[in-house]
Amino acid sequence: MSRWLLVCSLLTAAFGLIFVVGGLVLMQVMDKIIPAIVKQEMVISKSSKIYSDWVSPSPAIYMQIWVWDLTNADDVLQGDVPNFVEKGPYTYREYRQKENIKWNSNGTVSYKNKKKYVFDRSLSVGSDEDTFTTANIPLISTGTMLQNSALGGFASILLGQHLSADIFITLSVKDILWGYEDPLFTLIHTLGVSAVPSAEFGLFQDRNNTDDGVYTVFTGSRDINKLNKIDRWNGQRKLSVWSTDEANMINGTDGSMNPPYGDISEPLYLFSADACRSLMSVYEKDVSYQGIELVRFISPEYVFANATEYPPNAGFCTPNTDHCLPSGLLNASVCQQGAPVVMSLPHFLYADESVILPSMSPDKEKHESYLDADPVGNCMHCELT
Numbered sequence: 190m191s192r193w194l195l196v197c198s199l200l201t202a203a204f205g206l207i208f209v210v211g212g213l214v215l216m217q218v219m220d221k222i223i224p225a226i227v228k229q230e231m232v233i234s235k236s237s238k239i240y241s242d243w244v245s246p247s248p249a250i251y252m253q254i255w256v257w258d259l260t261n262a263d264d265v266l267q268g269d270v271p272n273f274v275e276k277g278p279y280t281y282r283e284y285r286q287k288e289n290i291k292w293n294s295n296g297t298v299s300y301k302n303k304k305k306y307v308f309d310r311s312l313s314v315g316s317d318e319d320t321f322t323t324a325n326i327p328l329i330s331t332g333t334m335l336q337n338s339a340l341g342g343f344a345s346i347l348l349g350q351h352l353s354a355d356i357f358i359t360l361s362v363k364d365i366l367w368g369y370e371d372p373l374f375t376l377i378h379t380l381g382v383s384a385v386p387s388a389e390f391g392l393f394q395d396r397n398n399t400d401d402g403v404y405t406v407f408t409g410s411r412d413i414n415k416l417n418k419i420d421r422w423n424g425q426r427k428l429s430v431w432s433t434d435e436a437n438m439i440n441g442t443d444g445s446m447n448p449p450y451g452d453i454s455e456p457l458y459l460f461s462a463d464a465c466r467s468l469m470s471v472y473e474k475d476v477s478y479q480g481i482e483l484v485r486f487i488s489p490e491y492v493f494a495n496a497t498e499y500p501p502n503a504g505f506c507t508p509n510t511d512h513c514l515p516s517g518l519l520n521a522s523v524c525q526q527g528a529p530v531v532m533s534l535p536h537f538l539y540a541d542e543s544v545i546l547p548s549m550s551p552d553k554e555k556h557e558s559y560l561d562a563d564p565v566g567n568c569m570h571c572e573l574t
Contacts, residue, residue: 231416231449233298233408239446244287246445252306253278254362255535258321262357273548276321279362280312285445288400296411297420301400302443306393308363317363325358327371327390330528368394390528401462404443416448419460430465430523436504440467450564457486457560464532465524466505468492476561488558490539493517493532515541534558 230238241247255277265271284307287300308317360369368391375388387394402423409416419439420426428437441458451457453472460467470486477483494516496503506513507520514520517540519532533540535556536549545551 231446232410232413233406233417234410243446244290246285250283250285251309251312252281252283253312254281254366255279256321256362256365257323259323259357262322266356271546271548273546275548276314276319278313279315279317279319280309281306282309289403293405296408297405298408299403299405299421301403303398303400304396305398317366318361320359320361322357322359323365325356326528326530327374328356330385330390331373331377333529365391366393367391367397392530396463406442409448414448414451417442417446418448419443422460422462428465430507431504432507432509433504435501436466438467447562453484463524464519464521466519470558470560473559478561481563483561483563486560486562488534493519493534493539495541515544517541518544 233243234240255275256279257273258276259265259271260274261269261272284305286303286305288303289299289301291299293299310316368387368389370388371390374385374390377385378388403421404419405421405424406417406419407415419442422439425439427434427439431437439460441460444459447457457470458467459470469489469492471489473485473487475482476485491499491502494502495513496506496510497513498516503510503513505519507523512520514531517533517537521530521532522528524530534551536551537545538551538553538556540551
């Protein structure tokens with residue numbers, strides 16, 4: 190009996206060793222097979238499993254807006270420090286639909302990315318008809334154009350007589366975003382001055398139910414490492430609004446999808462037509478979201494640093510390095526009809542202390558932009574500010 194027990198034990202151990210070795214071999218094989226299958230299925234084509242979501246993403250996308258309400262406008266005109274109260278969020282559900290899709294012979298696909306924004310009251314603090322006091326951007330823009338003689342002699346004289354409007358005005362959230370008819374811009378537009386193509390002004394004017402240009406991206410069919418990376422935007426491989434070739438480069442993707450199994454030590458780039466530039470994010474740490482292991486990429490502190498702190502940003506000083514803004518600010522007037530619009534992270538996060546007002550409280554945990562992605566390159570939990 191003991192002999193049979195010994196034989197059974199040896200056989201059991203042998204089979205166990207075989208299963209362990211087989212399991213290890215299977216794991217190694219699957220580690221190679223699964224990524225290969227994933228890469229094959231992620232190629233942008235009409236037959237791929239991702240195609241429908243690529244054309245029209247099914248996960249909910251939201252744009253949330255906070256505004257700064259100036260509470261002491263009269264005092265500011267007398268030289269006091271501005272006092273702002275933050276209001277928000279005002280939330281819009283964003284719907285995306287790729288249109289005019291054209292397949293090219295060089296392994297790229299071209300399309301227009303139509304975006305529609307619908308206000309979501311349930312995720313907002315109030316109606317987008319809520320009002321707040323802010324700077325009169327059209328008035329300041331007109332003053333800048335007059336100063337630079339961009340309007341011509343007769344127009345300058347005529348408009349100079351109409352610059353008695355208040356430098357601070359009260360608008361609704363809806364108006365400042367999507368546009369309102371401004372008296373000064375109406376007059377300029379009537380004069381036929383090309384510097385102001387519309388009688389209306391809005392930060393996102395003409396960007397609801399519209400597209401932001403023609404994108405041409407790589408499908409990944411020839412090189413999966415180029416999946417969804419932009420080859421051209423509006424037919425161009427680089428921009429012409431900044432002062433250096435590096436600043437004008439169109440890098441990265443449109444943010445909807447990244448190449449799978451990328452090297453986390455390499456930065457990710459997202460091209461933003463609204464900012465007229467590519468924005469960098471770098472790996473920070475591993476995170477878990479709803480039980481899924483992800484990697485977090487964040488906007489580095491130097492993304493809006495001035496040329497002194499981060500020399501590669503010299504090209505974003507417009508029109509040249511003699512006009513660099515303090516760190517943390519981006520002169521976005523080239524994207525806003527010449528209006529004096531400056532972009533920053535919320536509450537001037539990472540900005541020079543000289544521009545941070547007492548009513549603002551920059552906090553990395555609350556105000557940084559981040560992207561939590563799975564190994565396949567999908568954004569699972571993202572907050573881009």
